[in-house]
Amino acid sequence: MQACRRGRVGTTTTGAGWHSGLGRALAFALLLLGLADGAAAATTPAGTVIQASAEVSFVIGSTPLSVRSNAPALSVDQLIDVAVVATLATVPVRAAETARSLAFRVVNTGNAPETVHLQLATAVAGNAFDAIARTPSIFLDTDSSNTLTPADVAYAPGSNDPVLAPGASAVVLAVVDVPSGVANGAHGRVEFDARVTAGVGAPGTVFGATGPNGVDAITGLSGGVAHATSDLLVSGVDVALLKSATVTATDGSSIAEPGSRIDYDIAVQVTGAGLVHGLVVSDPIPASTRYVPASVQIDGIAQSDAVAFQPAAGQIQVSFGDVPAGAIHHVRFSVLIN
Numbered sequence: 001m002q003a004c005r006r007g008r009v010g011t012t013t014t015g016a017g018w019h020s021g022l023g024r025a026l027a028f029a030l031l032l033l034g035l036a037d038g039a040a041a042a043t044t045p046a047g048t049v050i051q052a053s054a055e056v057s058f059v060i061g062s063t064p065l066s067v068r069s070n071a072p073a074l075s076v077d078q079l080i081d082v083a084v085v086a087t088l089a090t091v092p093v094r095a096a097e098t099a100r101s102l103a104f105r106v107v108n109t110g111n112a113p114e115t116v117h118l119q120l121a122t123a124v125a126g127n128a129f130d131a132i133a134r135t136p137s138i139f140l141d142t143d144s145s146n147t148l149t150p151a152d153v154a155y156a157p158g159s160n161d162p163v164l165a166p167g168a169s170a171v172v173l174a175v176v177d178v179p180s181g182v183a184n185g186a187h188g189r190v191e192f193d194a195r196v197t198a199g200v201g202a203p204g205t206v207f208g209a210t211g212p213n214g215v216d217a218i219t220g221l222s223g224g225v226a227h228a229t230s231d232l233l234v235s236g237v238d239v240a241l242l243k244s245a246t247v248t249a250t251d252g253s254s255i256a257e258p259g260s261r262i263d264y265d266i267a268v269q270v271t272g273a274g275l276v277h278g279l280v281v282s283d284p285i286p287a288s289t290r291y292v293p294a295s296v297q298i299d300g301i302a303q304s305d306a307v308a309f310q311p312a313a314g315q316i317q318v319s320f321g322d323v324p325a326g327a328i329h330h331v332r333f334s335v336l337i338n
Helices: 002-009 021-036
Strands: 049-051 055-060 063-068 073-075 078-080 082-086 090-093 100-108 114-121 132-140 169-177 187-196 217-219 225-234 237-248 261-272 275-284 289-291 315-324 328-337
Touching: 082 187, 090 100, 090 237, 100 114, 100 187, 100 225, 114 132, 169 187, 237 275, 261 275, 261 315, 275 328, 315 328
Parallel strands: 078 217, 082 225, 090 225
Antiparallel strands: 049 073, 055 063, 082 100, 100 169, 114 187, 132 169, 187 225, 237 261, 261 328, 275 315, 289 328
């Protein structure tokens, strides 16, 4: 019976061996497996303590007894990881065009809040021409428009670096000019970099005791830095898109409330000189609304839902085919607020 009493008391081992080389290697492997199987980010925050004990129950004679193990305490390390995606992989531009904005989405794919440093490069190997970075050349897209507006804030490195929670993202804009005299069909890539200030290194690089609650920080697959490119394609023709909305409530006011109708107008303008091919306008029905049947109009002419509405995809889709420069088209449709 003395042995049973000692077993019930157990020990208080803290699992310090977790921070051995083998333990850290196992932790990093598990983090990479989590990312490889489609996880958007490590879901357990850095610094979280994982602790649990096991128990065995049994009977001696007619007396039920139990023995509980020690409870190793494991602290989750910080995973340093970041991703960058260009909103458009290829952007049509015109020679001598100024202040063209390119949108990039920066995502914190790690498990702790991260401060991210941003950088733009226009001289990329293989370019037929190099875009000219404006001053300033990077802006924070504060109004989520994906294009430069007066509401956007100029990025000042070290002053307003984006701070992203785990899994959070931010849209940033690179603003460039296109040189004059560039021939149609020429390509000029722009590279955008995001670098985590907590540390950069080969995947698996350890920054000791720098994470939340003093845990180690480990670089993930990105190594703490990510790149994305947007290819500027010089063309004599360009396409602009402008969407507006008008709200009409059941009482005739413009209050957006359940039952109110929203009339959308999408204006498509082809500018410059030349022809664009296969022009298609797509617009998803917004969440918390429902499509008004037979409300689609193209340039003021009513369209059947069979032609313009895709219920399975929940979107309006209109094909214009080949469109010459100088053309302007309007797509209109309506929804009701649920």
